[in-house]
Amino acid sequence: MSETVSFGYQDVAVSEKTARVGEVFTSVARNYDRMNDAMSGGMHRLWKDRFVRRVKPRAGEFILDMAGGTGDIAFRMEPSEAQITVADINAEMLEVGIARAAERGIDTLVWTQANAESLTFDTKSFDAYTIAFGIRNVTDIPAALSEAHRVLKRGGRFFCLEFSTTVWPGFGDLYDAYSHKLVPRIGQMIAGDADSYRYLIESIRRFPDMPTFESMIAKAGFVQTRVEPMLGGLVAIHSGWKI
Template identity: 50%
Template sequence: MTGPTATFGFRDVDPEAKPGLVRGVFDRVAGRYDLMNDLMSGGVHRLWKDAVAARLNPQPGETIVDCAGGTGDIARRVAKLARQAKARRGGPDAKVVIVDYNAEMIMAGRERGSEPEIAWAVGDAQRLPLPDASAEAYVIAFGIRNVTDISKALREARRVLKPGGRFLCLEFSRPTTEALRKLYDAYSFKVIPEIGQRVAGDRDSYQYLVESIRRFPDQKRFAAMISEAGFKFVDITNFSGGVAALHTGRAL
């Protein structure tokens, strides 16, 4: 292709085409998304998300953006911790705003029930429907690799955070040893699409998800992108040997 491109799995596509392609993937997987996460990770994704919510440490009265929040896994954890903090020290309810580009994912999440602290919205990570400096924290889990322009999404996260606001991004990353990389590649490309076919009747969507992980920047490259977006004190915490990584920063 000539001109700018965006990644869609191992393909390079027109940036204007990527949102529709990604939306199609998540339209197809929304109904089985949580089940597939459990099957693909053996339930380990729940431990990663618990760790992210604990690191976020929500407090009463805070506004927290859960971008690409999908079915609400992170938001429910954050709401529970904020409620516990309120019980200990008092104060107003926290507000957790889930913003996801895919209406089917939002619908699947709402069908599971909600929490009083949670608000749901369909929106774009690159153009968040929120005012400047309106949130104390921003979290995105397993979503940023699906946006068309990662740098633009990072700048949007910086825009909506108040001074001192916390940025947290949980994403699949690069295993830290060669042996683990080989094992993870074999599992990803041979097993995950097969699970997708058998459980969800959809091999192609899970093939895309595996490929999108391989095209995503590694830990150090992504940390540099976060710094370039204006965040300070950028830090990396690897989970499960780097299969996933939590990147954090501060809006100062």
């Protein structure tokens, strides 16, 4: 790993990024779901529904939902009767998720604070690993992918939902204009925080494109890797298997 990593459009010391990302999510936690609706016009709900359909959670499985703080993915998987652990590095995001679960009368989820790069779970503990809109905020992405591979059982499946780079002609330019000019303003109006949302948009631009990220997943040891783009790749579902 190099001595610096991206924090939005800035390059910062490796030791600095985790703390700065933590500050961002501590700031946005209480308004995170409202902002997702505002920024995507509610489309993030459809993306997450499609993501969980691809995961196909089943009763009795052990599933780790990494960076799942506010519970959006876990709540969608919970009716399957899989045994779901929701992990997030940020305590404030977990607090929001726990409160939302209580409001829904959901008491079957396990909530734990954990760093994706250095998980404390035993090797070969889970049947599936999910991470939605979280991998790009990890300081050492290869380390997180390696840990995902380690904690999965043989035959376990990895699924990642993340923003990427659309290949639709013209659409990328329109989205860039919207995201860079309007999203920070929306963040200021709804959450009183333009800077955090400016970072979140910039982090999308610095994230590897679909073929590059797929190759990183394969390098971590996963096989039968696949990419399913949505909106031309603005958002993509990445998957792979551990054998």
